[in-house]
Amino acid sequence: MTLEPDAAYRVLQSHDARFDGRLFVGVTSTGIYCRPVCRVRLPRRENCRFFANAASAEQGGFRPCLRCRPELAPGLSLVDSPQGLAQHAARMLEYAARHGQPVQLPAIAAKLGVTDRHLRRIFAAWHGVTPIDYLTNQRLLLAKQLLTDTALSVADVAAACGFESQRRFNAVFSERCRLSPSGLRRAQPRALARRRGGTPLLRLPDALACDALKVRLAYRPPYDIAGVQRFLAARCIAGVEAMDDQGLWRRTLAASQGAAPGWLALQFLPERHEVEVMMSPSLAPQLGRINALVRHALDLDADPALIDPVLAALPWPRFTAVPGIRVPGGCDGFESAVRVILGQQVTVAAARTLTRRLVERFGETVETPWPELNRLFPSARTLAQAPASAIGELGIVRQRVGALQALAAEVHHGRIALDRGAPLAATLDALRALPGIGEWSVQLIAMRALAWPDAFPASDIGVMNALGTRDAKAVAAMSENWRPWRSYAVMRLWQSLETGT
Structure with missing residues (x-):
């Protein structure tokens, strides 16, 4: 959203x-850029320069604020519109930066179905910077967070952020941030306190609280916290997840193949518009990846200012408006897709039971501060190589077993990627080609695993019940009024069945 300078200054005030x-301010008298929520002394209007993203502020000659920490700000809310190409490309770059992956722009352009030149032109026109500058900024923001919130060595930080060498990392960081990596740590005494323990942010057993990694992630208000917590609590899988009465959500996690597993715990801080996250020290090298997974799992990058007005087209007054609807994703795309398959033509409770059996039979054990959380969700490799009869013994019908193993094989061999950086059309076509995966499953996987905001399972029983019809064609036609945020409309319709409003 573009704002005139005077309107942007009022936001800052x-x-x-x-x-x-989606708004950053560079202050010419200090050379620093901040988020609009920064609580430093308000700068003079004539000293302010406004930018739509952090990369533009950095290119304008400003370094990131050490107090409001631009790396903690919400990210892009993807839209299906003319600018959607540029936003999808930016999200793919963010994903690569958070996961420390190398990037080849022609490959990204090919995934999006355009030429490299066209992508560069559209990207620069929409974001104001080149794709490479945007990627570098994302890597540096991740590095800043790793240097502040973890005890990783500078060499490990450089590797985690995708830099080819520590020397290159030091040079780019010093040039862009006006501070060396070691200098940043000296300027952040809180980081040392965290690494030595500090005050626990969440309720954990005393023996582990002092060693846990602690971070905070921001979101844009309003946020329907109660709705998200109900959704997560109803789908908690014993051994993997738990939600307590105070809204503390905990789970086990293997963030990537071959990396050390661990656990995380989180709760909302509504007064700060943040989520507080604590995770096991074993996950520290993957902090960027973990942050991206949590942001996806809780839909922290959504923009209610764009979404809520479209949801007003739902058939009110049958439904009471709920500001800040979110679409909970998952901490692993393959796990989300497996849950969708196990949820075919059964209730949420029945799907939860089948998933629990799968975890108990094939999930590896892991130690956490909570005895009841002791299993990892089965990997794609494990399910792909498991005997079909062993999966069928859990009460899963043959067609579902075939679908699970076909999906697991494709994911394990890298032919299908289930994450928010995956190309949508190609991924959905690959899913449709698998046995036992119909359009309902494809749309829900797009919604929860790929974070696509306009997915819509028109044949979903819950959606049809909420709308008072069993005519899927009529439902699909009605949903045209809710583009490009139909995934959020689905969540609101499901929610109405739970709450009766």
Whole structure:
């Protein structure tokens, strides 16, 4: 959303968190750029320069604020529109930066079905910077967070952020951030306190609280916290996840193949518009990846200012408006897709039971601070190589077993990627080609594993019940009014069945 300078300054005066992540201010008198929620002394209007993203502020000659920490701001809310190509490309670059992956722009352009030249032109026109500058900024913001919130060595930080060498990392960081990596740590005494323990942010057993890694992630208000917590609590799988009465969500996690597993715990801080996350020290080298997974799992990058007005087209007054609807994803795309398959033509409770059996039979054990959380969700490799009869013994019908193993094989061999950086059309076509995966499953996987905001399972029984019809064609026609945010409409319709409003 583009704002005139005077309107942007009013946002800065009010510290309006709705603009967090899509408005940054560079202050010429200090050479620093901040988020609109920063609580430093308000700069003079004539000293302010406004930017739509952190990369543009950096290119304008400003370094990131050490207090409001631009790396914690919400990211892009993807839209299906003319600018969607540029936003999808940016999200793919963010994904690569968070996962420390090398990037080849022609490959990204090919995935999006355009030429490299066209992508560069559209990207620069929409974001104001080149794709490479945007990627470098994302890597540096991740590096800043790793240097601040973990005890990783500078060499490990450089590797985790995708830099080819520590020397290159030091040079780029010093040039862009006006501070060396070691200098940043000296300027952040809180980081040392965290690494030595500090005050626990969440309720953990004393023996582990002092060693846990602690971070905070921001979101744009409003946020339907109660709705998200109900959704997660109803789908908690014993051994993998748990939600307590105070809204503390905990789970086990293997963030990537071959990496050390661990656990995370999180809770909402509504007064700060943040989520507080604590994770096991074993996950520290993957902090960027973990942050991306949590942001996806809780849909922290959504922009209610764009979504809520479209949801007003739902057939009110049958449904009471709920500001800040979110689409919970998952901490692993393959896990989300498996849950979708196991949920075919059964209730949420029945799907949860089948998933629990799968975890108990094939999930590896892991130690956590909570005895009841002791299993990892089975990997794609494990399920692909398991005897079909062993999966069938769990009460899973043959067609579902075939679908699970076909999907697992494709994911294990890298032919299908189930993450928010995956190309949508090609991924959905690959899913449709698998046995036992119909359009309902494809749409839900797009919604929860790929974070696609306009997915819509028109034949979903819950959606049809909420709308009072069993005519899927009529439902699909009605949903045209809710583009490009139909995934959020689905969540609101499901929610109405739970709450009766």
